[in-house]
Amino acid sequence: xxxxxxxxxxxxxxxxxxxxxxxxxxxxxxxxxxxxxxxxxxxxxxxxxxxxxxxxxxxxxxxxxxxxxxxxxxxxxxxxxxxxxxxxxxxxxxxxxxxxxxxxxxxxxxxxxxxxxxxxxxxxxxxxxxxxxxxxxxxxxxxxxxxxxxxxxxxxxxxxxxxxxxxxxxxxxxxxxxxxxxxxxxxxxxxxxxxxxxxxxxxxxxxxxxxxxxxxxxxxxxxxxxxxxxxxxxxxxxxxxxxxxxxxxxxxxxxxxxxxxxxx
Amino acid sequence: xxxxxxxxxxxxxxxxxxxxxxxxxxxxxxxxxxxxxxxxxxxxxxxxxxxxxxxxxxxxxxxxxxxxxxxxxxxxxxxxxxxxxxxxxxxxxxxxxxxxxxxxxxxxxxxxxxxxxxxxxxxxxxxxxxxxxxxxxxxxxxxxxxxxxxxxxxxxxxxxxxxxxxxxxxxxxxxxxxxxxxxxxxxxxxxxxxxxxxxxxxxxxxxxxxxxxxxxxxxxxxxxxxxxxxxxxxxxxxxxxxxxxxxxxxxxxxxxxxxxxxxx
Numbered sequence: 183x184x185x186x187x188x189x190x191x192x193x194x195x196x197x198x199x200x201x202x203x204x205x206x207x208x209x210x211x212x213x214x215x216x217x218x219x220x221x222x223x224x225x226x227x228x229x230x231x232x233x234x235x236x237x238x239x240x241x242x243x244x245x246x247x248x249x250x251x252x253x254x255x256x257x258x259x260x261x262x263x264x265x266x267x268x269x270x271x272x273x274x275x276x277x278x279x280x281x282x283x284x285x286x287x288x289x290x291x292x293x294x295x296x297x298x299x300x301x302x303x304x305x306x307x308x309x310x311x312x313x314x315x316x317x318x319x320x321x322x323x324x325x326x327x328x329x330x331x332x333x334x335x336x337x338x339x340x341x342x343x344x345x346x347x348x349x350x351x352x353x354x355x356x357x358x359x360x361x362x363x364x365x366x367x368x369x370x371x372x373x374x375x376x377x378x379x380x381x382x383x384x385x386x387x388x389x390x391x392x393x394x395x396x397x398x399x400x401x402x403x404x405x406x407x408x409x410x411x412x413x414x415x416x417x418x419x420x421x422x423x424x425x426x427x428x429x430x431x432x433x434x435x436x437x438x439x440x441x442x443x444x445x446x
Numbered sequence: 447x448x449x450x451x452x453x454x455x456x457x458x459x460x461x462x463x464x465x466x467x468x469x470x471x472x473x474x475x476x477x478x479x480x481x482x483x484x485x486x487x488x489x490x491x492x493x494x495x496x497x498x499x500x501x502x503x504x505x506x507x508x509x510x511x512x513x514x515x516x517x518x519x520x521x522x523x524x525x526x527x528x529x530x531x532x533x534x535x536x537x538x539x540x541x542x543x544x545x546x547x548x549x550x551x552x553x554x555x556x557x558x559x560x561x562x563x564x565x566x567x568x569x570x571x572x573x574x575x576x577x578x579x580x581x582x583x584x585x586x587x588x589x590x591x592x593x594x595x596x597x598x599x600x601x602x603x604x605x606x607x608x609x610x611x612x613x614x615x616x617x618x619x620x621x622x623x624x625x626x627x628x629x630x631x632x633x634x635x636x637x638x639x640x641x642x643x644x645x646x647x648x649x650x651x652x653x654x655x656x657x658x659x660x661x662x663x664x665x666x667x668x669x670x671x672x673x674x675x676x677x678x679x680x681x682x683x684x685x686x687x688x689x690x691x692x693x694x695x696x697x698x699x700x701x702x703x704x705x706x707x708x709x710x
Contacts, residue, residue: 258677259672260677260679260680282683282684302648302649303651303652304656305670306659309659352641352644352687354684355687356634356639356649357649358698359638359698360632361653361671362669362670362672362674362705363631363701364631364656365659365665365669365670366669366708367623367628368660369666369669370620370623372664374620374623377616380616384581385620385621385624387567387581389625389628389660390657392624392628395573398573401630401633406626407568407622408622408626413522416546416618420615420619423616423619429708433701434623434627440696441627
């Protein structure tokens with residue numbers, strides 16, 4: 183066997199024109215792959231991504247043709263099944279990008295070569311970034327497809343690894359806590375400060391430090407605050423302070439209780 | 447009036463030997479102030495901080511003498527009232543470091559010169575840091591004490607500002623969400639990954655990115671994930687995945703619901 187010196191360029195079809203499709207498309211194109219066609223139900227989204235990728239775009243699945251090496255389905259989990267059932271091209275390599283939907287969705291819809299390509303990141307359409315430092319996990323039903331997907335993933339990321347559907351789901355659940363819910367904590371802080379006309383800037387050094395501390399210690403070791411001390415006086419004082427915001431109060435109460443329990 | 451060219455050095459008594467006392471003490475000492483005496487109920491903690499500060503240490507409040515310019519009470523909120531009621535030195539400048547306890551605790555205990563000195567940070571004893579970038583909020587009942595506290599605070603931090611007790615409490619509540627609870631989200635992610643033998647390192651780029659995004663957008667604008675898309679298929683899938691961990695499941699369900707509502 184000869185060692186591959188460069189990645190074979192692929193023709194790639196993007197299904198979806200959201201944050202994941204936009205960022206994956208940009209990364210693949212930047213590494214020399216050709217974005218062949220773009221599909222989105224939304225005409226505007228399809229058009230914008232088509233223009234950005236300099237390729238054909240459509241709002242009808244039936245417009246997609248089979249002159250492609252790889253179809254990337256980057257849509258909400260709720261829509262993956264419907265897309266796969268309606269798409270007519272069954273014999274080309276196809277992947278979805280979901281952390282939670284398993285391989286079986288392809289089998290159920292009679293695809294021949296399929297896999298999963300899950301980038302662990304929170305993307306924004308308007309802030310396209312390099313995927314080089316972003317972990318991408320890959321899964322396929324056989325070695326041939328696995329190697330093909332590993333090669334494509336490695337062309338855009340330095341952190342590519344194999345993960346089966348069950349482990350990938352645990353990574354996705356962990357990511358929901360680590361990104362979605364931590365960001366929601368920042369949102370609640372932002373709302374509380376805004377109401378008092380206090381700048382969110384003031385709290386940013388604290389947020390940065392929270393993350394810096396993860397370099398030297400586990401989150402368990404870094405934990406501070408009233409709940410870890412079980413300082414009931416402050417906890418009830420804060421819950422009372424939030425009396426006009428039922429949602430934030432509920433979150434404060436449940437997280438304090440859960441956090442205190444986690445120290446026992 | 448002549449412009450002050452250097453800060454007058456103070457003799458400072460520390461009550462408490464925890465994370466806040468240790469970090470404040472180190473910062474004050476580093477800027478030339480003299481740590482005069484250290485008190486902690488725990489002999490070991492008193493001794494360690496006394497040695498670090500190169501000063502007298504004690505476990506009895508009655509050992510503290512009045513040859514001091516400033517007494518810093520850096521103890522749990524639950525203990526502030528008791529300390530203030532038992533301390534005999536009533537005529538020296540005294541502050542506490544709590545975000546939530548108000549000025550009235552000093553009045554109730556017949557102190558003459560008092561204030562609040564609240565550093566907005568998550569400290570570790572074992573990782574003492576510069577306080578220069580750390581916001582410190584100050585409150586005092588009159589201009590004279592206010593100026594004195596502003597001067598001391600400014601000797602150790604570049605971000606000193608005035609805040610009344612009500613606004614400081616909102617800052618403290620916001621800090622609980624921004625630091626304590628976001629760190630707890632990292633802890634939950636850590637636990638979920640550890641159970642599957644997946645390295646926490648894998649998720650760190652995502653955590654870093656979560657915080658980087660706050661530079662260009664509000665947390666509301668940065669929010670991604672199943673709950674913001676109201677993707678009920680994933681949400682119930684994840685809640686089912688967490689069935690063996692009641693606490694994490696409750697947190698996932700409540701935060702998803704609250705997050706989805708926050709988008710309406």
